[in-house]
Amino acid sequence: MGLTSKKLELLIAVLAVACFVATVWLWPRLSRTNWRALLGRVGLLLVSQVLTLSAILLAANNWGGFYSSWGDLFGTDQGNGTISTPGTQASSTRPGTARSWVEPAGDPRPVALEMPGVQADGGTVEQVRVHGGSTGLTEDAYVYLPAEYGQPAYAHADFPVVVVFTGYPGTPENLITRMKYPTVAAQAIQQHQMQPTILVLMRPSVAMPRDTECQDVPGGPQAQSFFTKDLRTAVASRYRVGLTARSWGVIGDSTGGYCALSLALRAPQSFAAAVSLSGYYNAAHDSTTGDLFGGDPTLRQQADLMWRLRHLPGAPVSLLVTSSKTEHDWKATQQFVAAVKAPTQISTLYLPSGGHNFATWNRETPQALRWLGTHLNSPTTGTS
Incomplete structure (x- = not known):
């Protein structure tokens, strides 16, 4: 079992x-x-x-939803295998080649709209495996396709994409069962509060059980390159998506929140907007991460987002951070917001009370997704 x-x-x-x-x-x-x-x-x-x-x-x-399998728990599932799916042309190509691609790993499932009295299509969710050509990394994910993706009016449209991260060591399933990102997005789209947007739901670590903190580890997993390069190319190989930074955003909680901010600030050519739900502002260093920087103090310094804001030119990105006065990251968040300088733009979402938990993030997600949608391109035809 x-x-x-x-x-x-x-x-x-x-x-x-x-x-x-x-x-x-x-x-x-x-x-x-x-x-x-x-x-x-x-x-x-x-x-x-x-x-x-x-x-x-x-x-x-x-x-x-911390561990999804025995291999995940004991660290034997490194994500290097290949799922065989009938009719999938990518199945004959091995990870680690120059090409990045998305491999289907299950049948599409409908998304429940969960709006009383509203009979409408909420879109679908596909389980996939993302193969990174330049990094040789492979990671499981879910892709949410809004109902508009299959409609004739959008047949030639390129859609914006939001990458959704779990915390560590969460599983992508958690984003569907616990936080209901596809349903939240479908509701916002139905209410015309968010343009039709594709979601890519995954965890931020690409070398479980190690926590990579979305860093390019010297001599190790190139997590940052996977998310800023391979993931974009892989998703574009299967879905109609925009390719400019204005078509890509990223959101996450806890470790995923740190990753969202880090990727946007360090690779503004890949992500135009990022949301951090109870995230932190410096890469963790503990038994789950190991040495992420090969002993190089400069690399460690560059992973400190506060240091980046104070010592490097601002990145042309839009950021949203969330917290509450009862959360442990309240003071750090205030300091981060104060340190932001143009052209970086910062917005905040503060709750009267809340903690580092799903209940708090579920209260923040609807507003955060809508905010993110306003900072990305609408579905476009040939001008993404």
């Missing part, structure tokens, strides 16, 4: 309860002082605690 299987979660929970009952039932019989009774008590307690902890962790993982 898969790591996220409901059957596995239920089975472990039932076993945990059964073991607890067995412990209560057998404890009087194991009250003797001989070594067999002692080992019996230790065994029952150990098995009961392991099963209970496993049930809790499985439930937490399914709720938060």
